[in-house]
Amino acid sequence: MTPRLLPAGDCGLVIELGDGIEPGLNDAVHRLDRRIAEAGLPGVVETVPTYRSLLLTFDPTVTAPEDLAPVLLELAEGVGEGAVAAAQRWVIPVCFGGAHGEDLDEVARRTDLTTEEVVRLHCAADYRVYMLGFSPGFAYLGGLSDALHLPRRENPRLKTPAGSLMQGGAQAAVSPLAMPSGWHLLGRTPLKIFDLKRERPFLLAPGDRVRFTAINAVAYVRLADAAERSDLLPECEA
Amino acid sequence: MSVLTVIAAGPLSTIQDAGRVGYQRFGVSVAGAADPLLHAVANALVGNGPAEAAVEFTLSGDTLRAEGGPCRIAVAGDAPLVIDDAPAAAWMSHTLAEGQTLRVGTLRSGMRGYVAVAGGFALVPALGSVATHVRSRLGGLDGDRLKPGDRLPLRADAAPAPDLVLDPADLPLRGETLRVVLGPQDDHFTPAGIATFLAGPYTVSLEADRMGCRLQGPAVEHAKGFNITSDGIPLGAVQVPGTGQPIVMLADRQTTGGYPKIACVITPDVAALAQKRPGDTLRFQAVSPAEARRAHARFRDLIAGLPQLLRHAAAFDLYGSERLLALNLIDGVVASDAD
Numbered sequence: 049m050t051p052r053l054l055p056a057g058d059c060g061l062v063i064e065l066g067d068g069i070e071p072g073l074n075d076a077v078h079r080l081d082r083r084i085a086e087a088g089l090p091g092v093v094e095t096v097p098t099y100r101s102l103l104l105t106f107d108p109t110v111t112a113p114e115d116l117a118p119v120l121l122e123l124a125e126g127v128g129e130g131a132v133a134a135a136q137r138w139v140i141p142v143c144f145g146g147a148h149g150e151d152l153d154e155v156a157r158r159t160d161l162t163t164e165e166v167v168r169l170h171c172a173a174d175y176r177v178y179m180l181g182f183s184p185g186f187a188y189l190g191g192l193s194d195a196l197h198l199p200r201r202e203n204p205r206l207k208t209p210a211g212s213l214m215q216g217g218a219q220a221a222v223s224p225l226a227m228p229s230g231w232h233l234l235g236r237t238p239l240k241i242f243d244l245k246r247e248r249p250f251l252l253a254p255g256d257r258v259r260f261t262a263i264n265a266v267a268y269v270r271l272a273d274a275a276e277r278s279d280l281l282p283e284c285e286a
Numbered sequence: 287m288s289v290l291t292v293i294a295a296g297p298l299s300t301i302q303d304a305g306r307v308g309y310q311r312f313g314v315s316v317a318g319a320a321d322p323l324l325h326a327v328a329n330a331l332v333g334n335g336p337a338e339a340a341v342e343f344t345l346s347g348d349t350l351r352a353e354g355g356p357c358r359i360a361v362a363g364d365a366p367l368v369i370d371d372a373p374a375a376a377w378m379s380h381t382l383a384e385g386q387t388l389r390v391g392t393l394r395s396g397m398r399g400y401v402a403v404a405g406g407f408a409l410v411p412a413l414g415s416v417a418t419h420v421r422s423r424l425g426g427l428d429g430d431r432l433k434p435g436d437r438l439p440l441r442a443d444a445a446p447a448p449d450l451v452l453d454p455a456d457l458p459l460r461g462e463t464l465r466v467v468l469g470p471q472d473d474h475f476t477p478a479g480i481a482t483f484l485a486g487p488y489t490v491s492l493e494a495d496r497m498g499c500r501l502q503g504p505a506v507e508h509a510k511g512f513n514i515t516s517d518g519i520p521l522g523a524v525q526v527p528g529t530g531q532p533i534v535m536l537a538d539r540q541t542t543g544g545y546p547k548i549a550c551v552i553t554p555d556v557a558a559l560a561q562k563r564p565g566d567t568l569r570f571q572a573v574s575p576a577e578a579r580r581a582h583a584r585f586r587d588l589i590a591g592l593p594q595l596l597r598h599a600a601a602f603d604l605y606g607s608e609r610l611l612a613l614n615l616i617d618g619v620v621a622s623d624a625d
Contacts, residue, residue, distance in 0.1 A: 054470035057550030058578035060520035062470040067515055096310045096518035098542055103518025105310075108579040109586055180313040181516065181542030184422050187313075225422070244412055250312040 049076060049128035053117050056103060059093075061113050063120055064101040065127070069190060069218075073100050074178050076128045078135070078255035083123045089116065097254045098179040099188075135177075137257040139283040140222065142170075142213050143268040144235035149213065151201075151232040159196055167262055169193040170213070170234060175220060175258040180250070185224030185242030187252040192220045204230030211237045213260060222258075224250075235262075238272035239282050251281065288355035288443055290403065292436040293387060298344035298496075300418035301409065301426035301438075302400075302537075304337035309413050310518065310541045317417035317425065320496055320537050320560035321398050322553075323457070323589060324362040328402035330592040331360030331379045331450050339409065339416045340402040341432065347390020347399060348432055352382035356444040359388060363399020364454070366391040378451040378599055379404075381444060396561040405442025419538055421497075449599035456595050458588070460558040462487075462566070464534075465573045465581060466524065466549035471514060474546035475526070479507035483524075483548055486569040488532065490562045496538040498525075499559060501568075505530025506548060516544040522551035522559075524570075534559060552578045554585035 054062040063080065066073045081097040084104070091111030096103040106116065144167045145152040156163045175189040182188075192215055200216045208214065208229045213222050216231035223229065224242035241251045252258065263271070302325065305318025319325035319342055326336035334340075341348065347365055360379040361367055367374040368389040374380055376399075382388055393399055409416040412424045423429030427436050472480060488503035512528045519525070523535045525545035534551055535543075536559070549570065551559060562568060573581070 055467050055550075055575050056470045056518075056520040056547075057467050057522050058552040058575070058582040060550065062517065064470075064517075069515060094308050094310055096541060098517040099515050101517045103310075103520060105520065108582045112579060113575055179516070179542065180311060182313055182540060184309075184314045184424070185312060249413065254311055 049073075049124075051121060051124040051127075053113070053120065055113065058108050059105055061104045061106065061116060061120075062101050063104060063124065065124070066100050069099050069178065071176060071190065072128065074176065074190070075255075077102060079130070080124055080127045081254065083127070084120070087119070087123060089119060092116075098181070135255040135257055136253070136284055137259070138252065139259050139261055140237050140239060141263040141267065141271060141282065142235040142237050142260045143263050143265055144170075144213075146265070148265070148268065149233050149235035152234050155196070155198060155215070155232050155234060158198055161195065166196065166234070169196055170220070171260050171262055173220075173259070175260075177252050177254055177256040177258065179254050180252070183225055183227060185250045185252065187221060187241075187256075187258075189220040189222075189258060190218070192218055198232060200230035201232060204228055208233055209236060211239065211241060213237065222252075236268070238268050239275050246281075248281070287408075288357050288384070288440040289353045290350045290357060290438040290440065291353050292348055292432050292434055292438070293351050294349040295432045295434055295436075296343040296346040296348050296390070299348050299432040300342055300420065301339050301407065301416055301432075302342040303339040303415055303417050305417050305537065306413050306415035306419070306424070313541050314413060314424070315419050315422065315538055315541060316521070317419040317496075318415070318537050319400070319417075321400075321557045323557050323585070324396075324398070324561075325400045326589045326592055327377070327452055327457070328360050328362035328400035330596060331362070331377070331452060332358050332402050332404040333447065334402055334404065334406055336589050336592070338402065338406040340400045340406075341438075343390060343399050343401065344397065346392045347401065349387060349389045350401070350438075351387040352384055353437075355384055355440075357382045357440060358404035358444045358447060359401065360450075361390055361399060361401050364394045364396055365399050366394075375451070377454050379447075379449050381446075381449070397563050398560055403440055404444055404447070405440060408439040408441040421538070450596040451599045452592070452595050452597075460561065462568045463571050464555040464559055464568055465552045465578065466522075466570050467552065467575050467578045468549045468572050469547075470550075471546035472548050474508060474510055474512075474514065475548050476507045476509045479509065480548065482506050483526075483532065484570055484572055487567045488569070490564050490566045490568070492564045494562075494564060496536055498536055498539060499534045499562070501532045501534065503531070506532060508546065512546060513544055514546050516542045519543050519547070520550050521553065522556040523547040524549045524551065536560060553582050557585075
């Protein structure tokens, strides 16, 4: 894995570790992200880890790409190997189908599966948060079963409810806010993925792992009440 | 405590500070003033630091009334002002007595102006900033643009202070050239495509907002398609989608995207671009990362040095505030005055 450093304006630098969407490559990105954070480099303002690269923003009155480059290359050494950076593993309850997931039946029909099989595949997957983007707290989840890959809807919806477990192409996500989307809606979690009132406003961070567990409509209401009253977080496995 | 009440709102007025830094990894856009220079000028005129929250208005300003006490206020931007029924000068601080109304008219040049109040607004930050990002409903008042009836609480009561002026001719002229650093994905374009991009010229299209500025001009040729694996979008990134027409990403840009970025406009010139109107012409000039960094430092120095450009309106009066009023009322004076 040979990192490439690419200029990104007067305050930015891209560290690219490879190309494409692939778990090992994304692990390396998150390992490097952690190393950069731990190194506490002067002048580094923030990093945006994505599928295969990091955008690093720096204060050009404090540091310069030629100062950062050798340090970043050193930090990137061996970043493709070793244990996965300790990530949090979340178990997120989801009420599938019906009003909570309008497209569950259609996804089942188009994939030649039963709705139970679709639910089972989503709950069996070990999803990886490749990156966050698009809107606050929106996590792109990789690890959708091949059997479920489907193109996006021909007609995107102008509004989909917050907390929707959705899938589009080879990816899945749980929406933090009500938003327009062309992804298929499978179910809904009563938990808040993004909540400014909570000490941890963003439930999911880059590099985290996510599993879904099916709940019924009664449990959904009970948990939604609890989520409204407190800063309820889902179960964390590690 | 004083409050500024919005009597009438401009088409797109939002509260903006220096932006929401540190949360792009969670998908949160930076937002903040589209033109940090004029934002800082408005703040300097009322004795605030450059990062203090101010109202950013687009083309036309707002009508604001001081309630519950007086308010020291200043407007940066080439707009006519009226305080109650009397014309007043922009680029100058004023004290609104309780019950007085400031009406900010339509900019004669530029796209965005700023209204700052002494001490700033007492708003609750969301994720460390009060910058409004309407799409994600963050910052400002309920994450929204200003509306009639909104009440903007002031952090401090207005202490008596002399009125200050800044001659906009003392600010650097903003031409039609935007400096860029090529990359990060310039290798996704043919040499001819890069040459086309740097030759231009481009005009600002009607599709220009705080998120991005879509340009029209010669189509830039891609070398290997127009999709990349989505990655982070820096300020000023020039995305080139399949049409070959560049889009420059501004303060409200989304954090990640999948179009190749041929270059990034440097910070001071992103601020200048935020003042371009649809139909304005511009060209790109490639500079080295080192030159970009020096330009950034000069821009930072300019903003830090704004208080030194201020004069007391009283001492300036003989031809000062009247001249400023004239600058404000007569088109073209600013340009002929700049040397």
